[in-house]
Amino acid sequence: MxxxxxxxxxxxxxxxxxxxxxxxxxxxxxxxxxxxxxxxxxxxxxxxxxxxxxxxxxxxxxxxxxxxxxxxxxxxxxxxxxxxxxxxxxxxxxxxxxxxxxxxxxxxxxxxxxxxxxxxxxxxxxxxxxxxxxxxxxxxxxxxxxxxxxxxxxxxxxxxxxxxxxxxxxxxxVSYTDYVLWDMDKDNQREIVMITLNTVDSVYQADYYDYQAGQMVLRSSAPLSGKITGLASNTKPLASYLCSNGVAEPAVFVTSNLITGVITDIFTWQNNKLVNITLNPTTGMSDDTFRLNTSISIQDINDDGYPEVPRPNALPTPDAVSSLDFWQVQWLQYDLKGKPTVVSTTYYNGEDGWYLVMPESWQGKVALSRLDNTGSGERGVLFYPYSAEQGEGGAALRPFLSVYKLTGPNRKTRANAEGRFILLEEDDVIYAAELHADSGWDCGVDQEGLKELFHLI
Ligand SMILES: [Ca+2]
Ligand SMILES: [Ca+2]
Ligand SMILES: [Ca+2]
Structure with a gap:
């Protein structure tokens, strides 16, 4: 032995x-x-x-x-x-x-x-x-x-x-912070992509180890965004694919913490080099992927097999031009050159576990507020017509839509209350909505349309 x-x-x-x-x-x-x-x-x-x-x-x-x-x-x-x-x-x-x-x-x-x-x-x-x-x-x-x-x-x-x-x-x-095994060069064999964050020596990089003549050889390295403080705790490095000119290209998505938010670096293998496709060479950061909201993670939001990077923007409320309670999220796919495309835009409600695809005609024209009655198992989000030009106080007084998450023993009765209709029903939760005709704004979506736009997280 x-x-x-x-x-x-x-x-x-x-x-x-x-x-x-x-x-x-x-x-x-x-x-x-x-x-x-x-x-x-x-x-x-x-x-x-x-x-x-x-x-x-x-x-x-x-x-x-x-x-x-x-x-x-x-x-x-x-x-x-x-x-x-x-x-x-x-x-x-x-x-x-x-x-x-x-x-x-x-x-x-x-x-x-x-x-x-x-x-x-x-x-x-x-x-x-x-x-x-x-x-x-x-x-x-x-x-x-x-x-x-x-x-x-x-x-x-x-x-x-x-x-x-x-x-x-x-x-x-070899010392490392995290790693994935992934076939980056499409030869049907996985390599090691090692992520190293060494704050003492200021090393922030991804290293690509490939098999050559009996050894795993370091063939290429690429920098992570500078100024990161560690890997994001709720998003592990993700070995997946991006879509470039209709072709699936292997990619590793690495999400890291900054002092004020999170940032994602995307690595691919191109011309025998590991490339951080989102890195802005001027700033040394993947600026385009930076986000303040750290709770919304990379996910395949549109179910097409490719992960999307979230770009959340705070939505206005009837009381404030911007609040950190409501987020409209643009979901981005990047091609091999690091060029982003928005594939979906949603209102994202992580707290209640649902999101709503935002029709084009709503974007920039909607303010949100909450109406919770936790005592009776009712969590509601109200959508108001909003005019950005008016700024503060730009939201109408009456909502055009309410979406409810209903729990508790009499949830069925509440889901069927006058004006309400059911979006989705689970074992102990009902999601219901109400379209308010008296808001003075035609949102262009009916009950059936809303059911199609509504999804669980
Ligand atoms: Ca054996
Ligand atoms: Ca390979
Ligand atoms: Ca997708």
Missing amino acids: RRKRFGLIPLFTALLCLCGCAFSSPEELYAVPKAAEDYRNLQDQIDKVRSAGAEYAGPLFGTNTQPVQLMDLDGDGIQEAIAFFRATSADDPDPLKIYIYHQMEDGAYEVWSIIEGDAPAINSISYEDLDGKTGPSGHMDKELVVSWRLSDKIYRLEAFSVTGQEVETLLPA
């Missing part, structure tokens, strides 16, 4: 007890429930490690968090078992152990190799074919992409290839 040691500066000598819960059933421990005999065979091997002084220490985050996982790493059609341990002895310089077990023909398991790490915990693990190789039976092999967690802000990414008992390091441990 070959041991692969993962060396780190011994900054973190104290072991954090991050995985103290007691596991009870095999289902909690194993990625895939196994036949009783296989389970016993594997358990025999695992018990040896545990009784020699180790505890389970599965990855903390991501989709693969079980302390025992099954994956065909060498592409021979037989799943290996990957088990995660932490040595209980404080003297062990590499307390984290990733055991890779191979199942033999008689069903018994043997240890193929052990990957060791000097970190308090494993943050996450991914299995990905990075090298494009296939195994003995023609199955795709899988590499291990391990994120070692040194602290709650410091991670290191390392990638390993497992061929039989041989473990090779494809990517030596």
Whole structure:
């Protein structure tokens, strides 16, 4: 067996007890429930490690968090078992152990190799074919992409290839803030796009690592927007596509915090370079994507498979020219050159979980206010005709539309109150509306039209 040691500066000598819960059933421990005999065979091997002084220490985050996982790493059609341990002895310089077990023909398991790490915990693990190789039976092999967690802000990414008992390091441990695996260059194989925010050395960039001759090689880097303070906590880097001249182009959307709002950088692979397509070279910022409102996230608002970047603008209320309570959102798609196109404009009500597509004729001509009666389970938004020229007090006295979110036992009665009609009904919520003929403004939308414009978030 070959041991692969993962060396780190011994900054973190104290072991954090991050995985103290007691596991009870095999289902909690194993990625895939196994036949009783296989389970016993594997358990025999695992018990040896545990009784020699180790505890389970599965990855903390991501989709693969079980302390025992099954994956065909060498592409021979037989799943290996990957088990995660932490040595209980404080003297062990590499307390984290990733055991890779191979199942033999008689069903018994043997240890193929052990990957060791000097970190308090494993943050996450991914299995990905990075090298494009296939195994003995023609199955795709899988590499291990391990994120070692040194602290709650410091991670290191390392990638390993497992061929039989041989473990090779494809990517030596690199500090990073977040990463995605995505096929950026359209060769049907994913690369690593690593995001690094290092405020100490002022490094804010995305790095593109691609497989070349046995290594993941840093082929290109591109800057993130300057002045960012960290990645947005409610929007993870998103690996997806943008639409350029009708063609789907791989792209990574990275949303970061600024002191006053959020900003999105969009990265694509063009002419053998990683490009931040939204970055304004003059300001060093993706200015066009900046937004004050941090709660409205990138999403595929029009269901066409491409994510849209929100551009929220505060809407007027009857009392104020602008308030931060009501937002009209333009949803933008960017092409490869970073040119935006508005694909939809909505009033977005994150609080009540719905949005309304704003007809062209309403834009700049609507003010909003709230009419909530939380005691009776009624949350309402009123739409008023509004004239920007008049500014303050430019809203009419009477609304032309009310939209209600109704909850509570008598919601059905309230939804059917005179003048109201139902937009959408769920188990314990009814969304209803009322068009007011006495507002003096023809909004150009009838009941059926409004139902089409109304959507849940
Ligand atoms: Ca295998
Ligand atoms: Ca690729
Ligand atoms: Ca879309």
